[in-house]
Amino acid sequence: MHTALRLTIAALVLAGLSWVAIGLYGDGEPALGAQASELGGIGARACQKCHSGVYDEWAASAHAGAFVNPEVRKLSNEYANEQCIDCHAPRPVFETGIAKPPLPRTARRSEGVDCAACHAAGDHVAASSPTAAGACLPRLEPALKSADLCASCHDQHFTIAEWQETRFARDGVGCIDCHMLPSQRPGRAGRDHRSHSSTNIDMLQKSVELTVTVDGRTLRATLENVGAGHHFPTDERSRAADLLVRELRDDGSLVRLSRLDRLRNPYRDQVGAAAGLPYREESPLLEKRPESTLLPHGVKRSYSLELLPECTQVEVVLTYKKIPFPTEPAEILNDEKSFAEKKAFVVHRRVVKVP
Amino acid sequence: MRFLGGSVALVALVACGRAPDQPSAEAGTTPPIEYSDRFSALRSALEREIVAASRASESVSVDPETMDLALAVISDPRSKIGRVARTSLAQVPAKASAAFCELLLDRARPASERAAAAMCLSDFPPTARPLAALGNAIVEDREEEVRSACAFAAGKLGDRRLIPSLLWRLKDEGTDRGAAYLAFGLAKLGCLGGIEALREVVRRETVPDAVALASEILAREGILAAGSEVAALLAALDALGARWRAEGISRSDAGSPTPEARLAFLTSAELLNHPNLRKVDEARYVLSKSGRAALEPLEAALFERDPYTRVRAMEVLGWLGPLAAPLVPRLLELAGDPKHRAEPLRALGRIGDERAAPALALALQSKNAEIRAAAARGLASAPFPGAIPSLMSTVEGIDLRAPATDLDLALGCGEALALVGEVRGARLLVDLYGRESELEPEALDRAVARAFAALKARGAEEGGVASANDAASRKAAARAWAGLKK
Numbered sequence: 001m002h003t004a005l006r007l008t009i010a011a012l013v014l015a016g017l018s019w020v021a022i023g024l025y026g027d028g029e030p031a032l033g034a035q036a037s038e039l040g041g042i043g044a045r046a047c048q049k050c051h052s053g054v055y056d057e058w059a060a061s062a063h064a065g066a067f068v069n070p071e072v073r074k075l076s077n078e079y080a081n082e083q084c085i086d087c088h089a090p091r092p093v094f095e096t097g098i099a100k101p102p103l104p105r106t107a108r109r110s111e112g113v114d115c116a117a118c119h120a121a122g123d124h125v126a127a128s129s130p131t132a133a134g135a136c137l138p139r140l141e142p143a144l145k146s147a148d149l150c151a152s153c154h155d156q157h158f159t160i161a162e163w164q165e166t167r168f169a170r171d172g173v174g175c176i177d178c179h180m181l182p183s184q185r186p187g188r189a190g191r192d193h194r195s196h197s198s199t200n201i202d203m204l205q206k207s208v209e210l211t212v213t214v215d216g217r218t219l220r221a222t223l224e225n226v227g228a229g230h231h232f233p234t235d236e237r238s239r240a241a242d243l244l245v246r247e248l249r250d251d252g253s254l255v256r257l258s259r260l261d262r263l264r265n266p267y268r269d270q271v272g273a274a275a276g277l278p279y280r281e282e283s284p285l286l287e288k289r290p291e292s293t294l295l296p297h298g299v300k301r302s303y304s305l306e307l308l309p310e311c312t313q314v315e316v317v318l319t320y321k322k323i324p325f326p327t328e329p330a331e332i333l334n335d336e337k338s339f340a341e342k343k344a345f346v347v348h349r350r351v352v353k354v355p
Numbered sequence: 356m357r358f359l360g361g362s363v364a365l366v367a368l369v370a371c372g373r374a375p376d377q378p379s380a381e382a383g384t385t386p387p388i389e390y391s392d393r394f395s396a397l398r399s400a401l402e403r404e405i406v407a408a409s410r411a412s413e414s415v416s417v418d419p420e421t422m423d424l425a426l427a428v429i430s431d432p433r434s435k436i437g438r439v440a441r442t443s444l445a446q447v448p449a450k451a452s453a454a455f456c457e458l459l460l461d462r463a464r465p466a467s468e469r470a471a472a473a474m475c476l477s478d479f480p481p482t483a484r485p486l487a488a489l490g491n492a493i494v495e496d497r498e499e500e501v502r503s504a505c506a507f508a509a510g511k512l513g514d515r516r517l518i519p520s521l522l523w524r525l526k527d528e529g530t531d532r533g534a535a536y537l538a539f540g541l542a543k544l545g546c547l548g549g550i551e552a553l554r555e556v557v558r559r560e561t562v563p564d565a566v567a568l569a570s571e572i573l574a575r576e577g578i579l580a581a582g583s584e585v586a587a588l589l590a591a592l593d594a595l596g597a598r599w600r601a602e603g604i605s606r607s608d609a610g611s612p613t614p615e616a617r618l619a620f621l622t623s624a625e626l627l628n629h630p631n632l633r634k635v636d637e638a639r640y641v642l643s644k645s646g647r648a649a650l651e652p653l654e655a656a657l658f659e660r661d662p663y664t665r666v667r668a669m670e671v672l673g674w675l676g677p678l679a680a681p682l683v684p685r686l687l688e689l690a691g692d693p694k695h696r697a698e699p700l701r702a703l704g705r706i707g708d709e710r711a712a713p714a715l716a717l718a719l720q721s722k723n724a725e726i727r728a729a730a731a732r733g734l735a736s737a738p739f740p741g742a743i744p745s746l747m748s749t750v751e752g753i754d755l756r757a758p759a760t761d762l763d764l765a766l767g768c769g770e771a772l773a774l775v776g777e778v779r780g781a782r783l784l785v786d787l788y789g790r791e792s793e794l795e796p797e798a799l800d801r802a803v804a805r806a807f808a809a810l811k812a813r814g815a816e817e818g819g820v821a822s823a824n825d826a827a828s829r830k831a832a833a834r835a836w837a838g839l840k841k
Contacts, residue, residue: 042724043724067795068795068796073796078797081636082670083632083635083636083639086632087632091725097663099630100630100663101630101631101632101635101663103666103698105725106697106701106725106728106729106732106763107724107725107727107728107729107761107763108724108728108763109795110793110794110795110796155631156631156632156633
């Protein structure tokens with residue numbers, strides 16, 4: 001009896017190993033994924049039938065708008081830069097390779113980063129719970145919660161590499177621990193698929209600390225990345241933050257507007273006005289060669305400015321923009337339309353009287 | 356009994372385990388494709404060829420003491436003697452100073468000296484040209500002045516190994532003047548990417564040098580425009596571009612690429628599976644602008660063991676368009692592999708070769724939406740008369756009132772039919788206006804514009820839609836046309 005049992009167990013173990021090996025490598029070569037699987041071709045609306053709460057969250061997220069976002073379309077030259085499609089309408093990452101660059105989808109591009117992009121895993125749906133069950137054949141996939149899954153897209157502009165240098169990575173705090181908090185939706189438990197990021201003012205405010213003091217006629221300010229598990233802002237090219245100073249008279253009229261710093265990682269070889277680009281790089285930290293001025297996690301940067309004699313109060317503003325333009329400080333502060341459209345946020349505002 | 360049960364489980368599990376990678380029924384009975392490390396084999400063969408050739412020719416040899424001295428001179432920017440020595444040495448077209456120029460280009464601190472070194476390199480005899488230093492400086496030097504000098508030198512040297520470096524830099528060049536010289540270098544080497552870029556710089560009229568550079572290219576080709584008027588130059592550049600495009604992007608008199616040039620293109624192709632998309636994108640750009648010279652490394656990439664390399668190679672072949680026609684049979688072979696069925700279909704569509712029509716038509720019936728969309732998009736990339744029956748039957752099965760209708764399929768099929776002159780396709784596109792919000796932004800307008808332009812070109816009645824200037828007027832005209840047709 002014992003022998004038969006052992007043989008059976010051995011056979012099952014062997015079979016299991018064969019299954020894993022063949023499933024992963026098919027005919028002996030690394031598989032790009034079972035692209036012919038039906039799951040990868042299923043649209044978000046099919047998932048909505050059972051997961052309406054999650055669908056609603058996702059529909060409000062930047063992931064859902066990844067392809068149709070007008071700014072993305074503008075920056076990608078209406079996707080004439082075809083490489084942008086790879087991440088803005090990706091095929092399922094489980095199928096194309098965890099932590100590998102994604103491949104572009106042809107169908108339903110308007111759905112952007114859809115459900116299948118993260119959950120379709122060949123012949124089953126990747127789930128984060130071992131007890132998940134349902135018509136879509138969910139199966140626990142630990143990689144679903146890993147930073148590697150996000151890396152496929154988000155490390156293209158080095159966000160995951162930045163995270164790996166922080167205490168968050170060392171402490172095991174991953175992307176979803178900040179960007180996909182447990183959802184408060186009624187019914188089905190799980191993570192918040194709105195995937196809050198820089199579109200959320202609370203997250204932005206917790207990311208950086210701004211201190212302002214006036215010492216005689218000298219303004220001193222510090223900016224420290226205290227909460228973002230990556231640079232502030234992260235991402236190359238698109239995101240930018242400006243630290244602006246408005247020197248004001250008693251009646252509130254403007255004496256001078258200055259920019260203390262621009263935090264940005266210019267894309268490729270953009271060199272501002274010299275390149276005839278529609279924006280200008282004026283940071284004193286930038287010379288001809290584009291350099292990143294993003295603020296790494298845990299780094300504090302100090303600034304000072306000699307105030308003009310007429311100035312009786314000073315206002316220091318940290319603005320955050322999802323796109324690099326408009327960049328003229330006056331334009332940012334006065335352009336109510338751009339704020340209304342949420343192209344730019346005021347993250348912190350400090351007003352200090354000048355003695 | 357239990358042992359028997361275990362054996363049954365074993366068989367069942369092994370059978371299940373094959374499922375993810377097994378070719379589906381729709382993939383047909385294509386025999387398994389053999390993938391291997393073809394890059395390595397091609398690289399080894401080329402390297403052997405290059406080594407044998409270099410042994411046969413005279414090589415540059417400089418005694419170590421001279422080079423140490425040269426290095427010392429370069430590393431002391433304060434010395435006036437050093438500056439004189441550098442300038443003098445760089446202007447002597449001898450083997451020793453060729454090696455010195457290479458050092459200078461790599462390490463001199465003043466940009467003017469690096470630029471001078473680059474210009475000198477173009478005067479050296481063929482055996483003494485340190486192309487690696489030139490190529491590196493084209494891609495990496497921080498100063499536009501140096502990059503421009505290197506690009507100019509590359510054009511004068513006439514060595515096609517420098518095409519990838521020039522293209523690589525051109526993609527990201529931020530200055531107009533730099534772009535003009537890069538374009539000049541490429542055009543001198545017979546690369547169409549150079550003509551396209553030079554045309555753009557001349558058109559903007561912001562770089563006076565560009566006119567002279569364009570005139571030189573045109574004079575060499577024997578089609579110098581009368582005078583130097585911008586309009587005449589642009590027309591002549593267009594004519595030259597069309598000629599080169601017909602010849603396969605590269606000049607026909609350039610002959611087949613040297614082993615070194617082939618190795619350079621191979622090196623670009625090897626980056627197709629880089630983990631960062633920027634590198635992948637740069638490699639794709641270089642290869643897609645290299646014309647027929649890129650086909651050899653891309654064919655190797657198509658059968659490389661790594662599936663990413665294969666898929667990226669397919670993308671580039673699609674971008675090459677009709678120039679990639681020699682590889683259509685290979686792509687058709689790959690279309691049978693379930694690991695990547697959509698990518699070959701997209702590429703085949705863009706190449707526009709009629710031999711692909713049956714495979715594309717068959718894929719319209721796939722159970723997988725991604726494959727159907729890729730096939731429809733592929734058929735809409737170029738006219739495929741051979742696919743008309745399949746397209747017609749697919750369109751007959753589309754019910755736009757049903758919420759779950761495959762709109763990507765409808766869009767692609769409609770455009771594909773209109774491209775071959777079938778009015779039914781244009782009518783389907785007009786019907787799709789009712790669900791425009793569910794489609795990719797502006798995709799329907801683009802499809803309508805192309806479809807009605809095709810109808811007009813074929814002499815079909817198109818209600819003035821092809822002449823509409825914007826999306827709104829196109830939509831109105833198309834709806835009016837559909838009303839008339841009904």
